[in-house]
Amino acid sequence: MRRIWAVAVNTIRQALRMKVAFIFILLLVVLLPVMALTTTGDDTLKGKLQTFVSYGLSLTSLLLCLLTVIISVHTLTSDMKYRQIYTVITKPIRRFEFLLGKLLGVVLLGAVLLVVFSVLIYAIVVYTPRYFNPSQAEIIQAQNEFFTARKALSPPDPDVSKEVAQALKGLVESGDIDQVYGGMSNEEIIRELTVLQTAAKRSADAGQELLWEFENVRLQDPNGSLFIRFKYEQVSVTPADSQIYSRWLIGDYRAYKYGIPGDVRLYPVQRKDPIKTFREIEVPGSVVADDGYVAVLFLNDQSNGASVMFPLGEGIQLLYKADTFTANFIRANLVILCRLIFLASLGILASTFLSFPVAILGCVAVFAIATVNEFVVESFYYIDSLDMTIVYAYTLKWLIRLLPQFDKVNPSRYLVPGELLSWSALGFVVLSLICIKAFLLMILGLIIFSFRELARIIV
Amino acid sequence: MEYAVETFSLTKVFSDWWGRGKVYAVDDLNLKVCHNEVFGLLGPNGSGKTTTLKMLLGLLHPTKGKSLCLGGDATDPKISARVGFLPEESYLYRYLNARETLDFYGRLFRLDRQVRRMRIEALLDMVGLKAVANRPVGTFSKGMARRIGLAQALINDPDLLILDEPTTGLDPIGTRQIKDLIIKLAKRGKTVLLCSHLLADVEDVCDRIAILYGGRIQAEGEVARLLQQENKRQITTDAISDEAIVKIERILQEEQAEFHINSPMHKLETFFIDTVVTAQRQSRRTSGAVSTTKIGDFLAKETVSDNILDRLTSAATTEATTAGSPVGAESSPDETIAPKPDDGLLGRLSEPTVQTDAGDANQTAETKPVETETLPAEGPVREDILDELTGRSKPQSEEDNHGDGAKAGESDNA
Numbered sequence: 056m057r058r059i060w061a062v063a064v065n066t067i068r069q070a071l072r073m074k075v076a077f078i079f080i081l082l083l084v085v086l087l088p089v090m091a092l093t094t095t096g097d098d099t100l101k102g103k104l105q106t107f108v109s110y111g112l113s114l115t116s117l118l119l120c121l122l123t124v125i126i127s128v129h130t131l132t133s134d135m136k137y138r139q140i141y142t143v144i145t146k147p148i149r150r151f152e153f154l155l156g157k158l159l160g161v162v163l164l165g166a167v168l169l170v171v172f173s174v175l176i177y178a179i180v181v182y183t184p185r186y187f188n189p190s191q192a193e194i195i196q197a198q199n200e201f202f203t204a205r206k207a208l209s210p211p212d213p214d215v216s217k218e219v220a221q222a223l224k225g226l227v228e229s230g231d232i233d234q235v236y237g238g239m240s241n242e243e244i245i246r247e248l249t250v251l252q253t254a255a256k257r258s259a260d261a262g263q264e265l266l267w268e269f270e271n272v273r274l275q276d277p278n279g280s281l282f283i284r285f286k287y288e289q290v291s292v293t294p295a296d297s298q299i300y301s302r303w304l305i306g307d308y309r310a311y312k313y314g315i316p317g318d319v320r321l322y323p324v325q326r327k328d329p330i331k332t333f334r335e336i337e338v339p340g341s342v343v344a345d346d347g348y349v350a351v352l353f354l355n356d357q358s359n360g361a362s363v364m365f366p367l368g369e370g371i372q373l374l375y376k377a378d379t380f381t382a383n384f385i386r387a388n389l390v391i392l393c394r395l396i397f398l399a400s401l402g403i404l405a406s407t408f409l410s411f412p413v414a415i416l417g418c419v420a421v422f423a424i425a426t427v428n429e430f431v432v433e434s435f436y437y438i439d440s441l442d443m444t445i446v447y448a449y450t451l452k453w454l455i456r457l458l459p460q461f462d463k464v465n466p467s468r469y470l471v472p473g474e475l476l477s478w479s480a481l482g483f484v485v486l487s488l489i490c491i492k493a494f495l496l497m498i499l500g501l502i503i504f505s506f507r508e509l510a511r512i513i514v
Numbered sequence: 515m516e517y518a519v520e521t522f523s524l525t526k527v528f529s530d531w532w533g534r535g536k537v538y539a540v541d542d543l544n545l546k547v548c549h550n551e552v553f554g555l556l557g558p559n560g561s562g563k564t565t566t567l568k569m570l571l572g573l574l575h576p577t578k579g580k581s582l583c584l585g586g587d588a589t590d591p592k593i594s595a596r597v598g599f600l601p602e603e604s605y606l607y608r609y610l611n612a613r614e615t616l617d618f619y620g621r622l623f624r625l626d627r628q629v630r631r632m633r634i635e636a637l638l639d640m641v642g643l644k645a646v647a648n649r650p651v652g653t654f655s656k657g658m659a660r661r662i663g664l665a666q667a668l669i670n671d672p673d674l675l676i677l678d679e680p681t682t683g684l685d686p687i688g689t690r691q692i693k694d695l696i697i698k699l700a701k702r703g704k705t706v707l708l709c710s711h712l713l714a715d716v717e718d719v720c721d722r723i724a725i726l727y728g729g730r731i732q733a734e735g736e737v738a739r740l741l742q743q744e745n746k747r748q749i750t751t752d753a754i755s756d757e758a759i760v761k762i763e764r765i766l767q768e769e770q771a772e773f774h775i776n777s778p779m780h781k782l783e784t785f786f787i788d789t790v791v792t793a794q795r796q797s798r799r800t801s802g803a804v805s806t807t808k809i810g811d812f813l814a815k816e817t818v819s820d821n822i823l824d825r826l827t828s829a830a831t832t833e834a835t836t837a838g839s840p841v842g843a844e845s846s847p848d849e850t851i852a853p854k855p856d857d858g859l860l861g862r863l864s865e866p867t868v869q870t871d872a873g874d875a876n877q878t879a880e881t882k883p884v885e886t887e888t889l890p891a892e893g894p895v896r897e898d899i900l901d902e903l904t905g906r907s908k909p910q911s912e913e914d915n916h917g918d919g920a921k922a923g924e925s926d927n928a
Binding site for chain 2: 057058060061062065068069072073137138139140141142143144145146147148149508509510511
């Protein structure tokens, strides 16, 4: 362990004294405060905080990820290029100890910098409300929607198999199927129809209503608030002022719907909201039934004269406070730390058999793909429809799957809307990114490094 | 474990990526280096010397055959803890300073902080880089980097020292010092394997040599035996009279032997060192490495024991033996253990310093505080031991050198 530590300390010294880390540190030290002063968001306190946290954390993550890649690749390749490794590896140190020392050094440096900059971001965020002297309403809004960690519940997808079957039958009978879905397999047509039908269940014509029911809503504080977060989309006719008038009823709807006698506490709300923007309705937590049931009823006002739709995914969600902002912020940073550990392992693996430029290029490519991996995986999904399935199903598909998906758990996506980044989500990241992927990379790196002829010059 | 280094048909073939263009860098090499021997591996450039060393150390894998260092695999930490290696060039971390460099390597050997500190100071002193110990190694000249490289190889007080062209880039005094060090280490029972193409160096220090060409041993044996010209005799005398020469000529003519009589030339090395000695008498400082004759105390000691009790007792006995010594008020128990150059020639290098030490009280005062500054604040007995181990007894040892030659010889032989 002492030898691993010696190598780690030396790695950190190298990164600091060769001034690689210095540039990144300087950038962050300058950019973060500047960003804090210049971001405005939507001119509310909440908007300001959201924008700053989003950009600040993303920038920190990006720069530290790049720094980790560069240092991890540089430290090992330069040791081999300048042959310091001759004198180090001939000392009583095992090769795996040497690699682990390098990994430890890179991760430690990344972790320390992450702590420094996240503390800076945290301090700026906490002091922003005092500095800008906002109105009381803005402070409350920020408290409710930003300085919190809210659990987000999406309504379960409705069962649309009946509608899909009916639509398919209709298409076949009318003979339009080839015209509309020409060249698609049956499976694909069903998939498309399912999406269409699910979306249909989320749209309401003027005067129509929509009902969502949520279960297991457990508020941390029964006197706290419940939030409905939603976004309108695909309005058939855009209203003159781009505003949609609506009425909402929130509470235990079962008494009406199923005739179950109970203490009916439906909470009415009247709203006027712009389209294509996320909006939130605050409701007292007492609307939730004792068994954790709550229903949300939406009525599209007749006067709109247009149908509205809540997009799939996060179009409508129920939010309630489940943890503090601080705890959420810490978990968000732990997610970033997981990325750093993964990238450090990747860089070290790459530099066990590649030269500096090649290794850097490879690692940055992996990092770039990892950042948009969900998109990449999704786009490969469409290749399925072409006749390349076999080639790709056994090659690229698995390679892409093996790559990490940084965008799957994106810290700022949670912090900006004050959404709970749960321990289980963090656990998932730790498991997939570190316990499996980084671990495999390190094992592979150790194997390659153990068998490598270190004095062999590869031209 | 009969041999310190042993290879069994060691072969290394270099080929390109496609497996073409085979080059036999080392071909069926059977090398045997005995314990406590200075073995020289000679050969022109590209004869496979360095490749052999790299295979011994596990930096390259042999294509065929195998090698043993100290009876085991050199990549085994138990073995490599007893091996010191100086590569063909000093590959050092440019951003570390000299002291940090040695500290890093010391940590790899898991040396305790105390031992590490003592050895680092002793080694820096020995290689004459104490004055520049806080400068990044990247700013060093080649010779200075070489000295740190050597110090790095010695930090674990190795049983087997593998040196790849140890004297390249060093000035003649540094070269001489390395040669003295090698001889000293051999006296202490260490084994040295060095490879070089500087024949003069090898000739001076090696017990046995092997000459490599094309990856094969072309000649091997004891230096004395290989170089001895059995059919010739040489007589060196003081400047004798012309009559004596005439007499000798007559005798030789009776023997019917061919002969030449002339005055022998100085070796350039001797001349160079004499010149530097003179220069040192005149000016007191240099900006580069300070050439000293010192050899790190922990390297010069007969037995190295990590047992503090051993050190305490050895300190006590040396104190007893030197108690009556008339060396002066500054006399301390370490003087018998303090390093002594083997050679009278190098010994002269120290003389001017001693003279100024004795004559100029100011200079003594100038150097003393610097030395006491690094002294750890501990009890008086421990202080003595630390002194002894870190070699802070420069003035005494040098006085000892020119003052008490008989005793120096004694402790050398002990």
